[in-house]
Amino acid sequence: MSVRARLADRRIAVCVGPGGVGKTTTAAALALARAVEGGRALVCTIDPARRLANALGLTALGNVEARIPAARLEAAGLRPKGELWAMMLDVKRTWDDLVSRNAPDPARRDRILGNRLYQQMSSALAGSQEYMAMEKLHELAVERDYDLIVLDTPPTAHALDFLDAPNRILDFLGNDAARAFLAPAMGAGRFGLRLAQLSGAYAARLLARFTGQQALADLGEFLQNFQGMYDGFKKRAAAVRALLGRPEVGFVLVTAPNELALAEVLAFHDRLAADRMPVAGLVVNRLTPDLWTDEGPLPAPAELAALLPGTPARVPDRLPALLAAVLAEHQDLVRGERAALAPVLTRVVGACAMVPRLETDVHDLAGLARLSAWL
């Protein structure tokens, strides 16, 4: 069964995998395929390559979905029965929306949005992108009626970061040790350190030397303003987590046939299984096509020389040896890839799409359509 077929009864597809394996392209191709078949499909990408973004018309977009004009699809030779929508996640704006929804009053909202540390954190804190990608997915799943939402996920240093990000960020926002450390700033409105609790002036001297007093003051103010909103955030994160375990969701593991990428995808697969998250399938991009399905040994140069067009006398000397060498190298690569893939294929449940290395980068709608035929 194809990955597309496995996704036919799902409303949400989450593409996960290491960076540089064609995750964004795969996500876009899956959405396009559903649109062509007659559904309303949305692809939500994080950081698409410029030419793919142009192809999807994403350049002018903010944090909202936009429909790819039917004329643009028709110009690429496609006759979609449904609609293709696309959006690019704006991490900062998603944070701002979340804060605005949870703030008890406008004054508190403005104090948080204006806090320097918050501004830095909402765009730069590790895990922030992953957290907001899930937050946005929840909003889209609950408030819109797409037949299929395909979420592209940010490349993580470690694949598991994606699932852990919300907890890590929540731990950051609700860290009691830090709140205690910065407590005097909260009550008095003036900044100071509760030195007695932490071996006195050493801590103050050292931290302030690194950060300056202002950064610590910003942090204290931020934590103070955030108190009380924490429970709302926590409930929301739990809801997002619950959504990801529902049967209408399908995780799509995207990888390339090299050891590093495969090890990462396998770790992710095992983690999804342990957390009872539904895996829809595996997409292996950039596979080298097997050209020697024969059981027999690879040809020697002399064998090829005898078969080359033209009389043997006119065949240049180097050609048979080169052809034999190129085929042997090619098949070495094939064997290596298959060997690296074998343990993954026996473990992964669900559909499996083997996509051959395409001859050029996929960067337009026609290219996406060709790719989707393999999925």
Add this chain to the structure above:
Amino acid sequence: MWTCHPPLASLSSLVADPTLLDRHLVFVAGKGGAGKSTVTAALALLAARAGKRVLVCEVNAPQPRIAALLGAEVVGSAATRPAIHVLNVQPAEAMHEYGLMVLRFKAVTHAVFENRLIRYFLRAIPSLAELVVLGKILHEARSRGPQGPRWDLVLVDAPATGHAVQLLRVPSALLDAVPAGPLRHDAEWMERLLVDPVQTAVALVTLPEETPVNEALELDAQVRGVLGMSRAGLFVNAVPASRLSPAEVAALAGARDAPPPLGPAVRAAALASIRAEEARRHLARLRAALDLPTTLLPLLPSVGWGPPQVEAIADAMARAWRGDEEAA
């Protein structure tokens, strides 16, 4: 930070244009997946073969790779093989170490920096993690033993493009923001060492493909503009060998669908030729835009990576450099 030793004197400042391995500190930077770790490991091998004492730093790597690539023995966050020392520089450890240098007493350091809180502040305060990590690396680069510099060469397997620039610009950002004082003093010597073209340089790593080439060009512009650092060279990884000429492939087109063994051999040749052509196109784009000594490294027909592959890449580097000398 780490001001225990006097700055290393620029003894080699008479050399006008030092080659990469004559530098003292080299940051290997490029897009994720472009092969930075492999290039870093191969450079370490070549330097060690030339009799240099080498320190290789990974930056907060969740899964350190250099030690395995070099076949080195791992002890905690450090690993060694003869003449090469490998270190995974992690923010929390670097901050502890710094605390020790300032506070002198281990017990006090632990009391001050209860681990959970350190990790918290490293995440919460912008650029703090970068500062301690870069400080640790630069401290190593200028630390001295009884007989002179402790390391002849410090190689850094830098994080992916954007993060590498963030890391390297911390000292100059501090100079903009911090008034006179000990922190400013630290930022000053760090910045001086980074922009010293004799001692320090960035080596760019890329692949002959669309996105990696674009990113290499952007990184190069940032290294020159934002960072003002010297560039020691460009490494292009996984360059496919050009076997048959396009004309030869075209002449064989009729045999593509021939039965085995000829058909498969011709199809393999056609695929190889397409890849080589694509690579040539992107290389031409790189060369037109970047005026840098460029080292092409072969695409190895291998899926797994370990010491034999790194040795092969180091040999290819050495061959490429010798070829340049002969040509010149």
